[in-house]
Amino acid sequence: MKKSGFITLILALACFTAQADPPRLVIGAVYVGSVNDYGYNRSFHDALAQVARDLPGVKVLEAENVPESATAEGIMEGMIQQGARLIFPTSFGYAASARKVAKRHKDVAFEYAGDGDASRNFGVFFGSTQIAWYPMGVAAGRMTKTNKLGFVVGMPIGYALGNVNAFQMGARSVNKKVQTVVVVTGGWADKAKEAGAANALMDQGCDVVGMHVDSPATIIQTVEARGGMSIGFQSTEARALAPKGWITGLGFTWAPFFTKVARDVMAGKFRGEAVYQGLGGMVAIAPFGPSVSADVQRQVNEAAQKIIKGFNPFTGPIKDNRGNLVLPPGASIGSDQMGSFDWYAEGIIGKVR
């Protein structure tokens, strides 16, 4: 879901452990952007630093700003030559390169952040954010004064639609009058349009804005300047951008899963699987902002707990925003089908196509 870095390749190889003994495991990580982005790439970097701290003898090689092209293949081959036995291709667009390299090196384990089939040495994982947006909606539904929420979407792919739907459904669970207005910018990082979209939502009286774009920085700062409130995405650190209007947000916590995978590889019992985890697993809720009352925080945490215990808001009957029954009673959309949304839930102002 990351837009590819355009041209430059900056290869940064970092070691977390400097010791004379040969490392017990060398891990290679390939990033599409900079690890300083306070967002997507940073979340992987932080997780691998945690793995290196927790497991003695683990060494991490990192390559930043690697384009989603054949270049990525060469980078991964280079890491394997330097002894890497576990590779994390962390962007969606690395699928083809990573699968090719994995076929050539059956003795190297791959954990790819994306979707598709798993094989013996090729695992697939991702944080399932869609259902996690439900408690974000609870927060927004309680905090809004105008009963109009805004949501900026880069591209209207199924995963993004799922995020918006859960957000609106969570908001509606605590506030029957609430609506969510969606604005699509047409790119994951068209910053000027993101500013324009945030301004358009504020012009329409939306007072809480969420987003699904690469970096939430522009939207959060534009909303803050207009006196609105925001719910962040991709990074739990984004609250620094909105000292007044920050409510909460979602970020990724990969470390527990990465540690388990590293242990498996060292023990020689790695088997690739498709692993999608939401709240309580790979997705975490960011700290609350100063304006969020203890009562609202309690309600958001309750919704989160409910989800961790297995509640799935995408369980029928569900109507779309044109009144069609899209999910009959009893049917549900599982966490492995989150890319399949092609409708907006009831109360969302927006058009998919």
Next chain:
Amino acid sequence: MMTPLALGVLAGAVLSGTSLLYATLGETLVERSGIVNLGLEGVLLMGASVGFSVTAVTGNPWIGLAAAALTGGLANALFGWLVVLRKANQLASGLAMMFFGFGLSALVGAPHVGAVIVGLPKWRPAWLAALPWVSASTLFNYDLLTWLALPVALLVWWVLFKTRWGLGVRAVGESPGAAYASGRNPAVLQFQALGFGGVLAGLAGAHLSLSLTLTWAEYMTAGRGFIAIALVIFSKWNPLRAVAGALLFGGAEALQLQLQARGSLISPFILDMMPYVLTLLVLLAWGGSRRLAAPAGLGRTFFGSE
């Protein structure tokens, strides 16, 4: 409070149009001297990236702005070295400059991705804020670059059409041979036009990163440099018409976002195409007109001064 559609679009048009106008004015100056710089997109990116990085390091957006202007000037000077002194092909060199700009801006900006900066200060006179609707919108709450956009357009027009230097630049753009024969040095005038045009393009990039979005992301200009090149043609190489062009394109972009926020039933994909369809229509409509058309020497390399 809800902002009426027209005001929302106007406000968005001004915010988004500011960087377009500076870029268009810069390219107009350059093209009036007979040079096409297809690398404008890269120059914008370098301005945005250097402006943001310097602001992140120094904490002062004015130093960032100055650095962006200087970067734009230097980038165009490099382009000038290629196409004026080395007599390289302008179109190929321009595209090479564009890719160079992509790469260099990414390199310079990489350590500062995610930095939180204080942007250019915004200022709205009290009497304007008192107008209906205005206080709740972004209207008239502008930074220095936006406030100066119209005066700068006037200045560029005045320089081009009312000064001896401007006459020289236009003469070189129409016919470098004739300008040379009348005692002007085409290379010097082209370098000067490139330098000033680059400064304006650098400011355009800086407006994106230091005011409108307060962030740096790779390729954040998203084609604005090419839109500006189209706007030069739209405005028939006239800095005053460029104001209308920038507002029109900025307005088309704002309109599609405002319509979505109002729950329009038009497909977001069609809305997203509007600014570009508009550009195509304008180019089509203007295409046949030869009056007030391009400088006659545009894109041609002048070999005669050796």
